[in-house]
Structures are given as structure tokens and as C-alpha cells.
Amino acid sequence: MSNKILEIKGLKAEVDGKAILKGLDLAVEAGEVHAIMGPNGSGKSTLTHVLAGREGYVVSGGKVLYKGADLLELETEERAREGVFLAFQYPVEIPGVNNVYLLKAALNAQRKHRGEAELDAIEFLSLVRDKMKLMQMDESFLNRAVNEGFSGGEKKRNEILQMSVLQPTLALLDETDSGLDIDALKIVANGINSLRREDRAIVLVTHYQRLLDYIEPDFVHVLSNGRIVKSGDKSLANELEARGYDWLAEEAVSA
Amino acid sequence: MSSPSPALASFKAAADQLAINDAAPDWLNATRVNGWQRFAEMGVPGVRDERWKYTRLAALERQSFVLPNHGGALSKAVHAEEFSALPGLRMVFVDGCLDERSSRLAGKAGLRVRSLDNAIADNDAVVSELLGKIAQGPLHPFAALNTALLANGAVIDVEPHATIEEPVYLLFISSCAQVSLISNPRILLNIGANASVTVVEHHLAHDGAKNFVNVTTEGRIGEGARLEYCSVLDGVALDSHINGLHLEQAGDSHVIHNSVTLGGRMIRNDLHCRLLGPGSHIDMRGLYLAGDRQHVDNHTLVEHCAPHTSSAQDYKGVLHGRGRAVFNGKVLIHSGANGSEAHQSNGNLLLSEKAEIDTKPELEIYNDDVKCSHGATVGQLDKEALFYLRSRGIGEATARSMLTFAFAEALVQRIGLSDVRNRIEQRVIELLPESERIRSFV
Numbered sequence: 001m002s003n004k005i006l007e008i009k010g011l012k013a014e015v016d017g018k019a020i021l022k023g024l025d026l027a028v029e030a031g032e033v034h035a036i037m038g039p040n041g042s043g044k045s046t047l048t049h050v051l052a053g054r055e056g057y058v059v060s061g062g063k064v065l066y067k068g069a070d071l072l073e074l075e076t077e078e079r080a081r082e083g084v085f086l087a088f089q090y091p092v093e094i095p096g097v098n099n100v101y102l103l104k105a106a107l108n109a110q111r112k113h114r115g116e117a118e119l120d121a122i123e124f125l126s127l128v129r130d131k132m133k134l135m136q137m138d139e140s141f142l143n144r145a146v147n148e149g150f151s152g153g154e155k156k157r158n159e160i161l162q163m164s165v166l167q168p169t170l171a172l173l174d175e176t177d178s179g180l181d182i183d184a185l186k187i188v189a190n191g192i193n194s195l196r197r198e199d200r201a202i203v204l205v206t207h208y209q210r211l212l213d214y215i216e217p218d219f220v221h222v223l224s225n226g227r228i229v230k231s232g233d234k235s236l237a238n239e240l241e242a243r244g245y246d247w248l249a250e251e252a253v254s255a
Numbered sequence: 256m257s258s259p260s261p262a263l264a265s266f267k268a269a270a271d272q273l274a275i276n277d278a279a280p281d282w283l284n285a286t287r288v289n290g291w292q293r294f295a296e297m298g299v300p301g302v303r304d305e306r307w308k309y310t311r312l313a314a315l316e317r318q319s320f321v322l323p324n325h326g327g328a329l330s331k332a333v334h335a336e337e338f339s340a341l342p343g344l345r346m347v348f349v350d351g352c353l354d355e356r357s358s359r360l361a362g363k364a365g366l367r368v369r370s371l372d373n374a375i376a377d378n379d380a381v382v383s384e385l386l387g388k389i390a391q392g393p394l395h396p397f398a399a400l401n402t403a404l405l406a407n408g409a410v411i412d413v414e415p416h417a418t419i420e421e422p423v424y425l426l427f428i429s430s431c432a433q434v435s436l437i438s439n440p441r442i443l444l445n446i447g448a449n450a451s452v453t454v455v456e457h458h459l460a461h462d463g464a465k466n467f468v469n470v471t472t473e474g475r476i477g478e479g480a481r482l483e484y485c486s487v488l489d490g491v492a493l494d495s496h497i498n499g500l501h502l503e504q505a506g507d508s509h510v511i512h513n514s515v516t517l518g519g520r521m522i523r524n525d526l527h528c529r530l531l532g533p534g535s536h537i538d539m540r541g542l543y544l545a546g547d548r549q550h551v552d553n554h555t556l557v558e559h560c561a562p563h564t565s566s567a568q569d570y571k572g573v574l575h576g577r578g579r580a581v582f583n584g585k586v587l588i589h590s591g592a593n594g595s596e597a598h599q600s601n602g603n604l605l606l607s608e609k610a611e612i613d614t615k616p617e618l619e620i621y622n623d624d625v626k627c628s629h630g631a632t633v634g635q636l637d638k639e640a641l642f643y644l645r646s647r648g649i650g651e652a653t654a655r656s657m658l659t660f661a662f663a664e665a666l667v668q669r670i671g672l673s674d675v676r677n678r679i680e681q682r683v684i685e686l687l688p689e690s691e692r693i694r695s696f697v
């Protein structure tokens with residue numbers, strides 16, 4: 001039996017008539033961590049949004065299988081309940097909705113979907129408190145509106161808090177390391193590492209090799225102009241750090 | 256000349272009835288007659304009146320109304336709906352008549368709360384100083400009608416320097432379904448210098464009540480005084496409701512007005528505030544909901560008459576179904592009001608294509624040394640926020656109601672009294688479409 005969590009074949013997607021993803025292939029197996037790097041505007045966030053089911057993206061070709069089934073057929077919330085989690089590059093501020101309500105609603109929606117009993121207030125709070133300790137977040141964040149007035153780093157930490165409460169099967173982390181100070185980077189990396197398990201997979205989008213010192217990837221891919229143009233192991237990240245992306249374009253042209 | 260509408264004819268009959276039957280002092284009858292004359296000159300405003308352009312009174316005009324029967328037994332007991340937990344003095348009116356059993360009027364140091372007819376019988380000075388002195392002028396025909404049909408109401412008198420911790424609670428219930436009643440409560444507020452008090456004016460209707468409630472409130476807020484005034488129009492059963500709040504503020508006084516309208520067939524709220532003394536300030540927050548067959552109109556007028564006065568208006572509306580709302584907020588800065596500041600914002604959430612809002616913030620400024628801002632928005636739920644919630648596994652309908660509730664909650668959470676705030680939160684959840692599903696999160 002294949003152990004594939006995610007299988008993307010020839011994925012094409014456009015926004016407002018503009019082609020962004022132009023035939024993208026990627027396969028992710030259980031237990032793996034994949035890093036995706038690539039120039040600004042190359043389509044990395046678009047890929048994560050298409051996988052999470054954001055409206056406004058038209059998939060014009062290819063297919064995406066999640067645990068062997070068509071992912072694109074599911075509504076956004078169904079994907080989430082099935083275990084797909086997107087940590088946003090730019091987490092959204094939602095005035096008036098408390099962090100704790102969001103977490104509780106999200107977790108219980110997922111449990112209900114799996115046929116598990118919803119957690120009561122006490123069970124829920126003790127779970128969340130544990131996870132907040134892991135993320136070294138003050139409990140006062142629970143009663144604040146989702147991301148409202150959070151610093152850039154606090155928003156990213158809050159994304160990982162949500163992830164660790166929801167325990168996804170496939171975590172898509174879009175530049176979760178951007179804007180973090182050194183201590184916060186370690187905390188966030190620690191949170192992500194704690195999710196690593198044989199039956200889960202992580203795809204992380206990053207611009208910096210630095211994150212990969214803390215979270216060791218099994219594969220590194222370069223996404224350029226809507227396609228994966230190169231894949232390798234961790235050493236590819238070092239090479240990119242040293243040489244940038246231009247040589248890849250030349251390689252692609254000469255190939 | 257066309258013949259008067261049924262409503263107008265019935266108002267006239269009511270005014271005549273009061274003039275004959277009432278054993279009122281002469282000055283009161285003269286006041287009523289004068290009120291009727293002014294109302295008759297202005298008439299029921301029509302669509303050609305700019306201030307009533309979007310709120311048609313044609314349906315009201317086709318009805319005819321009778322005065323509540325003062326001698327009769329009060330039809331229904333009042334229990335469940337009130338803010339029963341609120342401490343402090345309270346007056347309960349059922350169909351415009353004081354329900355003494357449900358009221359609690361024992362005195363408190365520094366505070367007198369009494370019925371208007373008692374105050375009139377005693378020649379209370381507050382009555383002669385306030386009645387008809389603040390709610391007047393050509394903008395307010397229904398204040399004139401209220402005077403013409405003056406029957407009862409509340410007089411709240413706070414002594415200078417008194418700090419009243421417990422709120423004064425005025426509850427008005429419409430219950431009569433047999434005939435269409437017009438009730439004309441009059442509320443007089445006299446807040447002494449440096450005094451502080453919270454007042455809750457709460458209107459409810461039982462299902463099927465056909466009342467036209469025409470409330471007029473006049474308040475004089477003394478130097479350095481603080482008033483938090485909550486007007487709660489609670490619910491969809493309200494039929495025709497016209498609510499005028501008229502305030503005059505002395506120097507350094509501070510008023511917070513929380514206006515909450517949770518629905519109703521034809522609701523009109525007028526707030527007219529005159530900042531007369533330097534440094535006076537009013538903070539106005541309004542929340543309105545309207546769904547099918549509901550119409551809510553908020554008109555505000557703040558006059559800055561003295562230097563360094565300030566006003567802030569934040570009104571938010573949630574409209575669903577075929578709900579209609581009107582917001583017209585006007586700030587008038589007179590020439591002497593140097594260094595004044597006025598901010599106004601009106602946000603509207605339209606949850607359906609058939610819902611409608613007419614919003615018009617207005618500024619009229621006769622002084623260069625002022626800071627003003629105003630803005631109005633009309634929109635749908637934030638798509639980014641919806642996607643974010645759904646990406647966490649929250650179903651679309653639940654996500655929508657969470658965001659809708661959050662929009663309303665931004666205002667509700669600023670209400671100082673927790674009893675009132677909690678009740679309104681619960682009512683908002685009951686009334687918003689599909690909001691049952693978020694009850695467990697709130």
C-alpha cells in the first residue's frame with residue numbers, strides 16, 4: 001500500500017485569469033518533511049491556498065490526491081476536518097472572535113467529524129494550556145480576539161498553537177519562520193518538530209535555510225514560475241543560500 | 256384641504272379627551288394645548304421632509320389609536336422579560352400606565368425617581384424647569400405630539416455631587432393586542448453638577464401588541480456630571496416606535512449613550528444633543544438589527560455650541576432578509592466652538608441581497624479650528640476572515656454567524672452594565688440568522 005499523504009500531478013491554477021501554477025508535481029509520504037523554497041511571486045502561497053481550498057483560485061488542470069482521495073472535491077472546512085492544516089503567511093485578524101472560541105469550535109468540529117465526543121470546557125482548557133506552554137504563550141492570549149493586535153511573531157506562534165491543538169495529518173506551513181526573532185524561531189521549530197510522526201507529513205515554505213537547521217527536511221524543492229524546477233536533499237538549501245535562484249533559471253534554459 | 260388621516264383624527268380626539276377629562280392643573284392643560292397646536296402646524300412628516308425621506312409613516316397614518324385606559328387593570332404581569340437582576344430603583348409601565356406593584360421607588364440618598372404625574376401634582380420644580388424646554392423646535396413634531404398627549408412618565412433627579420452606583424431602570428411594556436394604543440411616556444432627567452448615574456430605558460412588546468409608542472426624553476446634564484444612558488428597544492414585536500432623546504450638556508459633562516435596537520416594524524430613534532458648556536463630551540454607540548418586515552431609522556444631531564466640546568458616534572447595523580435601516584448622523588459645529596472634535600462612523604453589514612441601508616453622515620462646520628472625521632461603510636462579511644475560520648474546520652454557516660456576532664459584539668461589549676450587556680448578547684444571538692449554532696462559543 002502506498003504511504004502517500006499528498007500527491008500532486010500537473011497542477012495548474014489561475015487567479016483572475018492569470019496562470020500562477022503551471023503544471024506542478026509533488027509527492028509527500030507519511031513521516032516526511034518537505035521544504036519548498038523559491039523566489040517571491042513564484043506561486044508558493046498560491047499552492048498552499050489551492051490545497052486549503054481558498055475561493056478565487058481556478059484549478060485548470062492536474063489533480064491532487066490526499067490520502068489517496070481527490071482533495072479538490074472537498075470544501076475548505078472538510079479538508080481541515082480531514083486533517084489538512086494551513087499556517088498562513090499572513091494570519092488574519094478577526095476582531096470580536098476570541099482565540100479560545102476559535103480553538104474550541106475548530107477542535108470540536110474536527111472531533112465531531114471523526115465521530116468522537118466533543119471535549120467539555122475543562123478537558124479543552126487543560127489541553128490548550130499544555131499547548132500554550134509548549135509555545136511559551138501567555139494565557140492572556142486565549143481571551144484576545146484572533147490575531148488582533150498581535151505582533152508579527154505572536155501571530156506566527158498562534159498559528160502553530162492552533163496546529164498543535166488540531167494535530168493535522170498534513171501541515172502546510174507558509175513562511176512560518178518569517179519575522180521571528182531567534183528565540184521565537186526555536187520555539188516555533190520545537191512546536192513543529194513535536195508534530196513530526198510516522199503517520200503525518202509537513203510541507204514548509206521558507207526563504208531561509210536557518211529554519212531547516214532546526215527542522216531537518218527530508219526533501220528540498222525549488223518552486224519557480226509555477227513549477228517545481230529542482231528537488232534535492234537538505235544540501236540543496238545550503239546551495240540556494242549560497243547561490244540564489246538565478247543559476248536554476250539558466251540550468252532550466254540550457255536543459 | 257384633504258381630510259385628516261385616521262391617525263391624525265385619532266390623535267386629535269385623544270387630545271380633546273385629555274382636555275375634557277383630566278383634573279389637571281391649568282398650566283398642564285395649557286401646555287398640552289400648546290403642544291397640540293405645534294404638532295398640528297407641523298403635521299405628520301411625509302416623504303418630502305428630508306428627515307423622513309426614508310421612513311414612511313403612511314401605514315401609521317392609516318391606523319387610528321386610542322389612549323391607554325388609566326383606570327383599567329393592567330392586563331399582564333411582568334416577569335420574565337425584564338432585567339430582573341438589575342438592582343436599584345425601577346419604574347415599570349405597561350401600555351403607558353405605571354405598574355406600581357412591579358416598580359421599586361423607595362428613595363436613595365441623592366436620587367429621586369418618581370412618576371411624572373406625582374411630580375406634576377406636587378409642583379416639582381424639575382417639571383417646570385425641564386418639561387418642553389429641551390425637546391422643542393421644528394425638527395421634532397413627535398415631541399410636540401408627546402406634549403399634547405402628556406399623561407405619565409418618569410422624573411429622575413440626581414443631586415449635585417451624588418454618585419449613584421445602582422442603575423435606574425425604566426421598563427416599558429406594550430401588551431395590548433385588542434386595540435391600537437398610543438402611549439406617550441415622557442422622561443425627565445435632571446443630573447446635578449458633578450453627579451453620576453446610569454439609566455436604562457427598556458422597551459418590550461408582547462407578541463401581537465399594536466401599540467404606537469411615542470417616547471420623549473429631556474435631559475439636562477449639569478457641570479462635570481456623568482450619565483450613561485442605555486436605550487434598549489428589545490425585539491421584533493415592537494410595532495410603531497418613535498423615540499426622541501434630547502439632551503443639553505453643561506461644561507465638562509460626559510454622556511455615554513448606548514442605543515440598541517433589536518428590530519421592530521417601524522422604529523425611529525432621534526437623538527438631539529446640544530453641547531452647551533466648554534469641555535462637554537458625548538460618546539454615542541448604536542447597534543441596530545433589522546430583518547424581514549423591519550425598519551430601523553436612527554437620526555442623530557449633535558450641536559457643538561461651546562469651545563473644546565467633543566462627540567464620538569459609532570453606529571453599527573446588521574441587516575438581513577428584507578430588513579431596512581436608515582442612519583443619518585449630523586454634526587453641527589457652531590462658530591464659537593473652537594478646538595472642538597467630532598468623529599462619526601457608521602458600519603453596516605448586509606447579510607442578504609434584499610436588505611437595504613440608507614446612510615448619510617453629515618458635517619456642518621462654522622469654525623476653522625476643529626477636528627472632524629466621518630465615514631460610512633456598507634459591506635458583507637470579510638472573505639479573508641471567513642476563509643481563515645473555515646480553514647480551521649469551522650463550517651461556513653457557523654463561521655458566518657461567528658463573524659456577524661463579532662461585528663455586533665464590538666459595540667455590545669462596551670456597555671458598562673453587565674446585566675444589560677449579557678442580556679443583549681443573548682438576544683443578539685437569538686435574533687441573528689443561524690446564530691443558534693454559535694451559542695456554545697459565546
Ligand SMILES: Nc1ncnc2c1ncn2[C@@H]1O[C@H](COP(=O)(O)OP(=O)(O)OP(=O)(O)O)[C@@H](O)[C@H]1O
Nearest residue numbers: 015016018020039040041042043044045046047089
Ligand atoms: N488576485 C490575483 N490577481 C492577479 N495576480 C495574483 C493574484 N493573487 C496572486 N497573484 C500573483 O500570483 C503570483 C504568485 O503569488 P504567491 O503569493 O503564490 O507567491 P509566493 O511564491 O508565495 O511569493 P512570496 O515569496 O513573496 O510569498 C504573484 O505574482 C502574485 O502577484
Ligand SMILES: [Mg+2]
Nearest residue numbers: 044045046089
Ligand atoms: Mg507567499
